Amino acid sequence: MSAPQSVSRSSKLGPEERAAAIEALKTRELDILVVGGGIVGTGSALDAVTRGLSVGMVEARDWASGTSSRSSKLVHGGIRYLEQLDFRLVREALTERGLLLQRIAPHLVKPVRFLYPLTKPIYERFYVGAGMLLYDIFSYTGGRPPGVPHHRHLTKRQMLKAAPSLDKDAFVGGLTYYDAQVDDARYVATLARTASFYGAHVASRVRVEGFIKVGQRVVGVTAHDLETGERFEIKARQVVNATGVWTDDTQSMVGERGGFKVRASKGVHLVVPRDRFQSKIGLLLRTEKSVLFVIPWGRHWLIGTTDTDWHLDKAHPAATAADIDYILEHVNKVLAVKLTRDDVEGVYAGLRPLLAGESEQTSKLSREHIVAHSVPGLVVVAGGKWTTYRIMAKDAIDAAASALDGRVPPSTTQDIALLGAEGYQAAWNKRSKIAHVFGVHKVRIEHLLNRYGVLTDELLDLIRERPELLEPLPGADDYIGAEVVYAASHEGALHLEDVLARRTRISIEAWDRGVSAAPVAAALMGAELGWDQARIDNEVANYLKRVSAEIESQQQPDDESADRVRLEAPDIVSTKWGGARRRLRLPAGVPAVGAAAAVVSAPGCRTCDRPAPIGRPPWPASRPPPPARHPPHPRERGRVDWRDCPKPLKEFSHGRRSAGQTPRCWCSPHIRHG
Numbered sequence: 298m299s300a301p302q303s304v305s306r307s308s309k310l311g312p313e314e315r316a317a318a319i320e321a322l323k324t325r326e327l328d329i330l331v332v333g334g335g336i337v338g339t340g341s342a343l344d345a346v347t348r349g350l351s352v353g354m355v356e357a358r359d360w361a362s363g364t365s366s367r368s369s370k371l372v373h374g375g376i377r378y379l380e381q382l383d384f385r386l387v388r389e390a391l392t393e394r395g396l397l398l399q400r401i402a403p404h405l406v407k408p409v410r411f412l413y414p415l416t417k418p419i420y421e422r423f424y425v426g427a428g429m430l431l432y433d434i435f436s437y438t439g440g441r442p443p444g445v446p447h448h449r450h451l452t453k454r455q456m457l458k459a460a461p462s463l464d465k466d467a468f469v470g471g472l473t474y475y476d477a478q479v480d481d482a483r484y485v486a487t488l489a490r491t492a493s494f495y496g497a498h499v500a501s502r503v504r505v506e507g508f509i510k511v512g513q514r515v516v517g518v519t520a521h522d523l524e525t526g527e528r529f530e531i532k533a534r535q536v537v538n539a540t541g542v543w544t545d546d547t548q549s550m551v552g553e554r555g556g557f558k559v560r561a562s563k564g565v566h567l568v569v570p571r572d573r574f575q576s577k578i579g580l581l582l583r584t585e586k587s588v589l590f591v592i593p594w595g596r597h598w599l600i601g602t603t604d605t606d607w608h609l610d611k612a613h614p615a616a617t618a619a620d621i622d623y624i625l626e627h628v629n630k631v632l633a634v635k636l637t638r639d640d641v642e643g644v645y646a647g648l649r650p651l652l653a654g655e656s657e658q659t660s661k662l663s664r665e666h667i668v669a670h671s672v673p674g675l676v677v678v679a680g681g682k683w684t685t686y687r688i689m690a691k692d693a694i695d696a697a698a699s700a701l702d703g704r705v706p707p708s709t710t711q712d713i714a715l716l717g718a719e720g721y722q723a724a725w726n727k728r729s730k731i732a733h734v735f736g737v738h739k740v741r742i743e744h745l746l747n748r749y750g751v752l753t754d755e756l757l758d759l760i761r762e763r764p765e766l767l768e769p770l771p772g773a774d775d776y777i778g779a780e781v782v783y784a785a786s787h788e789g790a791l792h793l794e795d796v797l798a799r800r801t802r803i804s805i806e807a808w809d810r811g812v813s814a815a816p817v818a819a820a821l822m823g824a825e826l827g828w829d830q831a832r833i834d835n836e837v838a839n840y841l842k843r844v845s846a847e848i849e850s851q852q853q854p855d856d857e858s859a860d861r862v863r864l865e866a867p868d869i870v871s872t873k874w875g876g877a878r879r880r881l882r883l884p885a886g887v888p889a890v891g892a893a894a895a896v897v898s899a900p901g902c903r904t905c906d907r908p909a910p911i912g913r914p915p916w917p918a919s920r921p922p923p924p925a926r927h928p929p930h931p932r933e934r935g936r937v938d939w940r941d942c943p944k945p946l947k948e949f950s951h952g953r954r955s956a957g958q959t960p961r962c963w964c965s966p967h968i969r970h971g
């Protein structure tokens with residue numbers, strides 16, 4: 298094992314850093330290898346590397362591409378667990394909430410206020426009030442102030458003032474309390490970068506396909522670099538399995554489950570525009586099974602979630618029409634003006650990794666976590682929740698460290714701020730001045746500071762060099778070109794989907810789910826990562842296929858049909874190493890990249906200019922064009938938004954204009970105009 302040459306590294310996590318990490322993974326024996334780049338895996342990598350251990354981490358797809366980008370995005374104690382008398386869990390989570398808000402990531406984790414409306418006047422107010430008081434008291438037990446205000450009682454009048462869109466006959470009053478929220482995927486990417494900064498060798502799109510054993514002892518893994526196709530071995534003294542809902546699959550590679558099972562429970566969220574109903578605060582509503590959150594999310598609301606067993610594809614859990622209707626039905630019970638499907642901008646589904654066997658009803662299963670040394674050399678960590686990732690990581694690395702020779706220092710992550718956090722408050726106080734210098738609205742700088750912290754400077758440097766990167770992306774006004782470039786150069790984004798779905802949240806926030814932003818973002822990424830035109834087209838085509846499959850799956854009645862439809866758009870396969878050859882079933886000798894280009898430039902849909910879908914054989918000129926298989930045109934879907942279209946309103950009569958917005962038409966840019 299070679300000794301580290303410095304205390305920390307560049308904070309950049311780009312293609313060169315990935316290549317260097319893979320080289321190190323191939324050639325060194327590590328103290329710890331973490332498998333899985335969700336919140337628990339990245340947290341474990343940071344925990345281990347900041348104890349002075351040599352650490353590697355591999356993730357099969359993109360950082361947080363599993364459950365960790367699909368949560369309710371709350372950093373919370375879990376007020377409903379009080380009812381289950383799970384006081385230890387609530388206290389632990391509230392301590393973590395305070396730490397994340399005030400020390401570890403104040404730029405990413407923000408307070409959020411909720412209203413709990415009451416249906417019964419006295420008993421319920423007393424019962425819920427007592428719970429919230431306990432919640433507030435627990436939030437002090439970590440030895441630091443909670444970082445959020447206390448709960449408050451509201452009269453019916455005060456409640457309706459705070460949330461005028463509530464059905465006034467449905468409630469008698471309410472209480473408000475605070476929790477915190479986070480862009481879950483962005484946090485994980487920042488955590489991976491922070492681990493890399495402290496010296497961990499981290500690589501996404503490297504899948505573990507087996508374990509290397511000497512006798513009964515695990516001494517490493519066999520890995521597959523999905524970008525180059527190369528297979529190699531990684532040697533490690535301890536391997537940590539942090540693969541969430543894939544835990545059982547990963548454990549089965551070693552033939553030992555670890556004494557427990559992880560089952561998947563699907564949770565779906567809807568994204569609707571903030572103006573669809575008026576409220577200054579989020580809502581916590583009781584349902585017959587559990588609770589429903591209505592969470593403020595920038596210019597949107599997140600509404601969820603469902604809780605149903607899931608036994609199908611884990612990589613792409615699909616929301617069904619029934620899931621969407623369930624959520625709408627429940628939220629509409631309390632709204633004066635009802636939401637319809639036309640109000641839904643985005644939908645996403647995630648899988649809770651629940652420890653099986655504790656109760657029949659998945660919603661009652663505890664959010665406890667388990668750490669087990671299932672075989673010598675292999676630690677498995679599973680269950681838990683996003684908020685308590687740091688504790689899970691600490692417990693996992695404690696278990697791994699206890700099996701290493703020599704004394705390993707205790708966890709230090711309670712004192713390790715994520716990249717971008719140190720100096721955030723000072724930067725925040727300067728935001729108006731920065732906005733003035735760049736000639737932009739303060740909100741633009743606030744958006745950057747709340748996503749990058751003090752690393753915003755790196756984006757501003759980019760903008761200084763290339764002022765055009767200050768332009769917003771088409772159909773996704775909140776995000777600017779510089780964020781796409783930075784995601785590719787500094788944040789480990791390797792594919793267009795990584796940027797549109799996780800470094801930004803365009804895939805769930807934009808009406809067209811990123812269809813109009815895709816070509817622009819792909820071109821920006823391409824310039825950064827050295828893609829040729831064929832690769833750019835391939836990335837766009839793949840993304841459009843994903844959007845199409847998701848929209849279609851959300852019209853299916855049940856999980857089976859939604860899963861089948863969603864799987865029509867599999868993960869992208871890099872054309873560099875012949876993935877296109879395999880997916881397109883190309884004859885030997887035909888260059889894969891060229892063939893992919895031939896496919897994407899083949900004749901396309903009859904209605905619009907979009908190309909034939911990739912994944913089909915090149916289309917001979919003699920045959921009629923292939924059928925349209927990209928997302929249904931917004932006009933056909935009956936969900937159109939004028940903001941997505943570059944054509945001016947005056948050419949059309951069906952636009953709607955709000956104050957301060959440029960008038961545009963209702964058509965998608967992909968529909969031929971005239």
Ligand SMILES: Cc1cc2nc3c(=O)[nH]c(=O)nc-3n(C[C@H](O)[C@H](O)[C@H](O)COP(=O)(O)OP(=O)(O)OC[C@H]3O[C@@H](n4cnc5c(N)ncnc54)[C@H](O)[C@@H]3O)c2cc1C
Pocket residue numbers: 332333334335336337338355356357358359360361362363364365366367368369370371372373503504505506539540541542543547562563564565602646647648649650679680681682683684685
């Ligand atoms: C709908 C929903 C809402 C939720 N809301 C909240 C909330 O508001 N607050 C909260 O605290 N918690 C919440 N949770 C729980 C929380 O999101 C999860 O507990 C957490 O994200 C799990 O993280 P993980 O790292 O264990 O799993 P994952 O994020 O799934 O990470 C596992 C990773 O392992 C990778 N992997 C799998 N196999 C391999 C392999 N062979 N080689 C390499 N990599 C592999 C996967 O690609 C994946 O990225 C929610 C969960 C759901 C589903």
